[in-house]
Structure formats: C-alpha cells, structure tokens
Amino acid sequence: xxxxxxxxxxxxxxxxxxxxxxxxxxxxxxxxxxxxxxxxxxxxxxxxxxxxxxxxxxxxxxxxxxxxxxxxxxxxxxxxxxxxxxxxxxxxxxxxxx
Amino acid sequence: xxxxxxxxxxxxxxxxxxxxxxxxxxxxxxxxxxxxxxxxxxxxxxxxxxxxxxxxxxxxxxxxxxxxxxxxxxxxxxxxxxxxxxxxxxxxxxxxxxxxxxxxxxxxxxxxxxxxxxxxxxxxxxxxxxxxxxxxxxxxxxxxxxxxxxxxxxxxxxxxxxxxxxxxxxxxxxxxxxxxxxxxxxxxxxxxxxxxxxxxxxxxxxxxxxxxxxxxxxxxxxxxxxxxxxxxxxxxx
Numbered sequence: 001x002x003x004x005x006x007x008x009x010x011x012x013x014x015x016x017x018x019x020x021x022x023x024x025x026x027x028x029x030x031x032x033x034x035x036x037x038x039x040x041x042x043x044x045x046x047x048x049x050x051x052x053x054x055x056x057x058x059x060x061x062x063x064x065x066x067x068x069x070x071x072x073x074x075x076x077x078x079x080x081x082x083x084x085x086x087x088x089x090x091x092x093x094x095x096x097x098x
Numbered sequence: 099x100x101x102x103x104x105x106x107x108x109x110x111x112x113x114x115x116x117x118x119x120x121x122x123x124x125x126x127x128x129x130x131x132x133x134x135x136x137x138x139x140x141x142x143x144x145x146x147x148x149x150x151x152x153x154x155x156x157x158x159x160x161x162x163x164x165x166x167x168x169x170x171x172x173x174x175x176x177x178x179x180x181x182x183x184x185x186x187x188x189x190x191x192x193x194x195x196x197x198x199x200x201x202x203x204x205x206x207x208x209x210x211x212x213x214x215x216x217x218x219x220x221x222x223x224x225x226x227x228x229x230x231x232x233x234x235x236x237x238x239x240x241x242x243x244x245x246x247x248x249x250x251x252x253x254x255x256x257x258x259x260x261x262x263x264x265x266x267x268x269x270x271x272x273x274x275x276x277x278x279x280x281x282x283x284x285x286x287x288x289x290x291x292x293x294x295x296x297x298x299x300x301x302x303x304x305x306x307x308x309x310x311x312x313x314x315x316x317x318x319x320x321x322x323x324x325x326x327x328x329x330x331x332x333x334x335x
Binding site: 004023 | 137
C-alpha cells in the first residue's frame with residue numbers, strides 16, 4: 001500500500017505546504033503573510049518550516065525591505081512534487097479516482 | 099517582532115523559550131498518524147481559505163468601479179441638453195465629478211491590488227507591474243488622442259461620443275489581458291461587455307451613449323461584484 005510522506009503527513013505541515021502550493025511556481029511568500037493565512041504562532045510556524053526546509057521541500061530566502069529583514073518562503077521543485085504525490089496518495093487511499 | 103527566528107534556535111529551545119507553559123509540548127507533531135480523511139478535509143479547507151483570503155478584495159474592486167461608472171456616466175448624461183429628462187447637472191460639474199470618481203477608483207484599485215499581492219514576490223512581479231502600468235499608460239494615450247482630435251476641430255458633442263467609447267474599449271481590452279494573465283473568467287466576461295458597450299454606444303446618439311455606459315458598464319461591474327461576493331461566501335464557509 002502507498003505510504004504517505006511523513007514530512008507532509010502532519011496537520012501543521014500539510015497546511016503550510018498547501019498554502020505555499022497555492023502561489024504559482026517562481027513566486028515566494030513572506031513569513032508574515034504565510035503566518036496570516038495559517039493563523040499559527042511565529043514559533044510554531046518556524047519549527048515546521050525548519051522541518052520542511054531540512055527535507056528540501058521549502059526554500060528560504062532572506063532579504064531586506066528597507067531596514068527590516070524579511071524572510072520569503074517557497075516550495076522547492078521537489079517540495080511541489082512531494083505535495084502533489086501526497087495529495088494523490090491520500091485520494092488513492094480514500095478510494096477517490098481523480 | 100523578529101521576522102523569522104527559525105534559523106537561530108533549536109526548535110525545542112525556541113518552543114520552551116516562548117511558551118512558559120508548565121507542561122510544554124515540545125513535540126511539533128502531537129498526532130503521529132493522523133486520519134487520511136481528516137487530512138484531506140484539512141487540505142481542502144486550507145486551500146479554500148487561501149483562495150478566499152487572496153480574492154476577498156475583488157468584489158470591493160468591482161463594486162467601486164461599478165459605482166464610479168454608474169454615477170459618473172449618469173452625471174455626464176445629466177449634464178448634456180437632451181439627456182436626463184428628470185434633472186440636469188451643470189456640465190463642468192458633471193465632468194469634474196466624473197474625473198474624480200474615475201481617479202478615485204484608480205487609486206482604490208492600486209491599493210486593493212497591492213493588498214491582494216501583499217507578501218508575494220517573484221516571477222509574477224514583472225507581469226503584475228506591466229499590467230498595472232498598462233492602465234495608466236493606455237488611459238493617458240487615449241486621453242491624448244482625444245485632445246488631438248479636439249485640437250483638429252472635433253466638436254464637444256463628438257468628443258463626448260469619443261471619450262466614453264475609447265475608455266470602455268481600453269478597459270475592455272485590458273480586462274481581456276487580465277483574464278488571460280490570471281485565467282479569470284469574470285474578467286473575460288467584463289471585457290466582452292465593455293467591448294460591446296464601447297463599440298455600440300455611439301449608435302444610440304449623444305448624449306444617450308452616456309446612459310448606455312452608465313447602465314451597461316456600471317451594471318456589469320455591480321453584477322460581477324455580486325457574483326464574486328456570493329462565490330467567496332460559498333467557498334469561505
């Protein structure tokens with residue numbers, strides 16, 4: 001039977017990955033905007049982002065907006081692929097055809 | 099607030115540091131094997147939430163433009179002799195009010211557009227910026243053409259046929275481009291309505307062409323606002 005990717009198969013990381021998958025490839029989302037769309041604490045979000053980054057699923061880019069440091073997050077190619085595989089496996093497990 | 103502390107601390111240090119809970123839970127995965135059906139529901143719920151949040155300003159955008167077209171062109175129609183049979187507005191006041199309504203809508207669109215795109219950067223920056231500039235650039239070009247026609251002897255009556263149609267054709271064309279860029283059928287529908295209005299309105303004669311613009315253009319934007327708001331309410335719940 002198909003295995004669900006344990007990196008994504010956790011409520012918080014699934015929601016993070018789903019949110020980042022919603023923006024087109026080549027775009028990245030700022031940490032505060034991601035936090036707003038997820039309603040997670042900064043600490044909790046950081047913890048899960050770190051796990052996703054370690055798995056190579058999330059890319060972190062640090063820039064500056066004036067003097068303020070801003071962190072941008074995006075799914076890597078393998079992250080996007082892993083999310084698509086996860087979704088497909090989930091639907092297969094649940095007996096959905098599409 | 100530090101923007102992203104996740105590189106500087108061990109996650110568990112970080113959690114215990116920020117949560118002075120007597121029984122902190124350092125495990126970020128409290129449920130090691132969540133139910134697939136629940137996860138699929140969670141996934142779809144989050145996707146709907148992101149879409150609803152990102153698109154939530156769009157009904158406001160359409161409503162603002164709908165009111166600007168409806169009120170602005172009704173004022174112009176009421177400013178010309180042979181226009182509104184119920185009341186009339188001095189033409190200079192109608193013209194200035196129209197300009198203020200349109201400029202206000204442009205400012206509101208820019209603010210709302212930035213809000214929709216807040217916190218997202220990257221490959222879509224260039225198409226987004228080009229599209230944003232295309233409105234003011236083509237608006238300026240069409241206005242200049244109108245002034246050129248006036249300086250070549252175009253009468254005020256004919257100018258009031260040219261400007262509304264030129265404006266509708268410009269906006270209609272740009273909505274086609276917007277529909278293509280964002281794969282958005284609501285913009286395609288608006289584009290079609292505006293192209294039809296802009297090309298057909300002159301046949302109604304001046305100043306009735308302004309009434310056609312007010313009801314057709316304003317109506318289309320307001321209907322669009324209603325449809326988008328209803329759709330967002332469905333997906334957001």
